[in-house]
Amino acid sequence: MDVDAVGEFWAWWEADAAGRIAQGAEGYAENYVKQLGQRIGRIDPGLAWELGPGTTAEHELVIFPESPEHAALARRVLKAAPAPDRHWEYTDARQAAARFEDLTLGVGGEEFAGEDFRVGLMRNRYSADISVYHPKLGRLPEDKRLVPVAIMLDHAIGQQDVNAWIGIIEPVLQPHPGDIPLSDLPAVVQQLRAGAFDGHGEPIWEELHGRSVEDRPITAYVQVPLVPAFWPDFDQHIAVQLGYAQILDDGLPGEESGRRLQAMEQALAEALNGNGRLVAAETTDGRRILHFYVDSTTSAGWDLEAAAAAWKEGQTGVGAELDPGWSGVNHLRIR
Known part of the structure; x- marks a missing residue:
């Protein structure tokens, strides 16, 4: 900047x-x-x-x-x-219009009235994939059809909510019987938000279980939604790996190591001083990886590395990369 x-x-x-x-x-x-x-x-x-x-x-x-x-x-x-x-x-984001259905947008010599948009909806757990129909979309070249759709989505639910809750967006040339008016989409978004944020406006956390490439158990905790829409300036991925000494047969930490890991996690989060957040943690085979996203224009990355040096129970590793799209945690995202 x-x-x-x-x-x-x-x-x-x-x-x-x-x-x-x-x-x-x-x-x-x-x-x-x-x-x-x-x-x-x-x-x-x-x-x-x-x-x-x-x-x-x-x-x-x-x-x-x-x-x-x-x-x-x-x-x-x-x-x-x-x-x-x-x-x-x-x-820093387009806001939802008070009466979206009254808007008309001019694109490519055509006028797209907000009241004429229809949405086909496929609900996921914490997001929705949509198809969007308007009778004049077919008059635009294929590579331009997303333009009025994207702009009207921003004005219907707000740009931030589009980025947070809407996954696949597909302009279509034929309506479907189950389509809803685009003006009904805010209610769908409100339901998704209510299922992902707690009463204090903070993301909930989900527990995931899987197997590593070595066929070892993996346990992960991830925030929902695991997207940068609400924290766009946290654009640097910092992965902190902590080895632990008390390893159970399944590779997960025993009670003592678990307590120390939890205390270290809290110390690292406090070291951010508001310039980042922990968004996910993976534990497997004697190591825990904590995924942080921080503001790359601050010292948050260095602060995390300095704080991680206090971990003495096992090997410590810190990796950093610019990642504004949070692709480093794509494999943990719950749709």
């Missing part, structure tokens, strides 16, 4: 642009909106923006990623934003 470009953008915004655009002053607002796009492009071409009505303020500025690879950047730009006031609020 170009820190200077971000600082310059928000300084320009606060000094003059926010007031001019909010007032819609004749001869000024249009020019400032043009500059807005140019200045956000200077931060990174992978960022897009929209202006709209706010939820608590009069207006909202959305600076959002064009692709998941830029989600961390969008979140960091948001963190540098000024405090919201009665005129402006800020977000």
Whole structure:
């Protein structure tokens, strides 16, 4: 991220642009909106923006990623934003529209009314795969049909929820009898969210069991949902491997080693100081691998490595890689 470009953008915004655009002053607002796009492009071409009505303020500025690879950047730009006031609020993802079905989107010379979209739904445990139909999709080239679908999904349930709860998205040219209006999809998302978050708004954890390539038992604990949508700036995967001494016949830890591992896990989580989170743990054949995702612009990775050095019961290993899509834990994701 170009820190200077971000600082310059928000300084320009606060000094003059926010007031001019909010007032819609004749001869000024249009020019400032043009500059807005140019200045956000200077931060990174992978960022897009929209202006709209706010939820608590009069207006909202959305600076959002064009692709998941830029989600961390969008979140960091948001963190540098000024405090919201009665005129402006800020977000890094498209928000769901209050009356989505009243929207009409122009793409490729065609108009796509929100009320005409239909969704075929296949529910998984913690996500949904969907097919999306609109009578005008067939008028677009095949490689352009996802564009109106993706934009309308963002406005129907919000960009963050699309990334968190929707898996496969397939534009289709024929409706199916069981399709639902796209305006009904928020209720489906609410059900998925209710099953994955506890009463404090934290992800629940699930226990998984399997066999290693050596045919040894593996036990894993994973957070649900195991996706970066709610923590986009945690873009670096840190895997901490801890060997333990008390190994049972099945390779899992005995009671004493289990207590020490739990204490070490807590110490590592505290070392993050809010700059990351533990998202999964795998245990097999005398070793536990803790999967952390941290903010790569902070010292969190080094802090974890330093804290892991206190583990004396067995061998310790720490590996790190940039992984904004959380592909390092794909094999543990429960759909």
